[in-house]
Amino acid sequence: AQSVSQHNHHVILSEAASLELGCNYSYGGTVNLFWYVQYPGQHLQLLLKYFSGDPLVKGIKGFEAEFIKSKFSFNLRKPSVQWSDTAEYFCAVNARGPGNQFYFGTGTSLTVIP
Amino acid sequence: EAQVTQNPRYLITVTGKKLTVTCSQNMNHEYMSWYRQDPGLGLRQIYYSMNVEVTDKGDVPEGYKVSRKEKRNFPLILESPSPNQTSLYFCASSLGSVSYNEQFFGPGTRLTVL
Numbered sequence: 391a392q393s394v395s396q397h398n399h400h401v402i403l404s405e406a407a408s409l410e411l412g413c414n415y416s417y418g419g420t421v422n423l424f425w426y427v428q429y430p431g432q433h434l435q436l437l438l439k440y441f442s443g444d445p446l447v448k449g450i451k452g453f454e455a456e457f458i459k460s461k462f463s464f465n466l467r468k469p470s471v472q473w474s475d476t477a478e479y480f481c482a483v484n485a486r487g488p489g490n491q492f493y494f495g496t497g498t499s500l501t502v503i504p
Numbered sequence: 505e506a507q508v509t510q511n512p513r514y515l516i517t518v519t520g521k522k523l524t525v526t527c528s529q530n531m532n533h534e535y536m537s538w539y540r541q542d543p544g545l546g547l548r549q550i551y552y553s554m555n556v557e558v559t560d561k562g563d564v565p566e567g568y569k570v571s572r573k574e575k576r577n578f579p580l581i582l583e584s585p586s587p588n589q590t591s592l593y594f595c596a597s598s599l600g601s602v603s604y605n606e607q608f609f610g611p612g613t614r615l616t617v618l
Binding site: 394396399432433434435436439480482491492493494495496497 | 537539544545546547548549552560562563594596606607609610611612
């Protein structure tokens with residue numbers, strides 16, 4: 391079975407600081423990778439996704455992520471966070487092809503201090 | 505408005521009393537899925553459905569049932585709820601294979617089993 395690890399459980403940053411959230415997965419085959427965000431009291435929304443091509447993908451709200459196949463990683467980054475980025479962030483993995491099981495990481499809670 | 509709806513949003517029940525959480529989507533999506541979200545465990549997939557009358561187990565199916573008699577609806581059934589099923593539940597849908605398509609999430613159902 392696949393698994394997804396998010397090593398940072400809680401991150402606290404000041405506004406304008408740079409953000410990097412780690413995500414590693416365990417699966418030897420080809421994968422699709424996702425980052426979702428959950429703002430307080432809201433449901434999950436897609437931030438960005440990687441299927442193929444350029445390993446550096448850009449998402450909404452200035453977020454980007456880099457797929458490094460050799461490291462089985464898909465880290466999320468943002469150069470300058472804002473207070474409104476306070477949320478929980480989930481990395482997710484799905485095996486390429488007919489399989490439709492989805493695996494989420496345990497999430498990283500980000501608090502941005504004004 | 506394109507959306508995934510869940511009912512009820514909040515439910516408190518007692519051990520052993522059968523309950524159903526409804527999920528409906530108005531986007532003509534083929535794929536639907538149920539997740540539970542628990543602190544420190546992230547989201548875990550319970551069941552998913554690729555189309556009408558087609559359902560498959562996710563990571564944590566024990567104690568749950570689902571059915572997919574119509575494309576738009578995917579109810580989650582707890583025949584005999586237990587306290588360890590106290591959780592936040594999310595329904596999600598996707599246009600086709602979740603490998604290539606974004607999942608849209610419902611607002612969540614917070615279930616407490618006493």
